[in-house]
Amino acid sequence: MRIRGFGELEADVMDRIWKREASAATSVRDLYEEMAAERTIAYTTVMSTMDNLHTKGWLSRERDGKAYRYRPTLTREEHSARLMREALDGGGHPDLVLTHFIEQIGTEESESIRQALRRISRRKGAR
Template identity: 35%
Template sequence: MTFELDISVFRPDRPGIRKVLGDLEAEIMEEIWSRPAEQGTTVRDIFEILYDRRRLAYTTVMSTMSRLAKKHLLRVVKQEQTYIYYPNYTQQEFVSQFVGRIVEDLLINFTGETLSAFGKQGSFTSAEQARHKLDEITRQRGKEGE
């Protein structure tokens, strides 16, 4: 799948996927990822699980799942009168995507500092890999601009 993830926030002080998702978004995605992907999930499924923990309104869960679909984390299929949500990524794929985006952003916006930080990690390989990644990003952006 080639969806462009909508990740516009990074909170370094938050744990795990909450670095890029809100608490409720992360909780919903964790519930969805805990199920077989091909099974699909309804708003009611998630609402019933979260209601005991958080006393949320059904509409809050519905609007949050809709927002996750707009961010391309979920896709929606309408079956009769019910909307079924499916993850576009496994949890590991999502983490890889957002880590890649963050590293790419650091390389583009803070090239010297990012390369220096990789070098200070004591791994010449990491710094060299970061330079290759920066070259690849630069080439790709050059092609897109043509």
């Protein structure tokens, strides 16, 4: 699976971390053991990938003895929203990008957008 904005291994690591409970911190060892059960991979490869994701700002980390425990800095949904924002900003005329996007989505997705706009409007009105 490829997640936009990440390399293949980075996407696999982020996907596995996002699937965990939101408050759960993950060690390199935990993730390595999970990944090694499915494919041939070196511990140092997982460690380097998680360190790179930390350096890029996608993971935060805290010391746990001699090791680190990692957490995502954004949820999967926040990451997706950021990509949507970047697409809207970088795709030419934002109003046309949005129009083309809306033309491509289905009835259920359109209703979800309407509901989200109503929730946001109510929250802003309550301030």
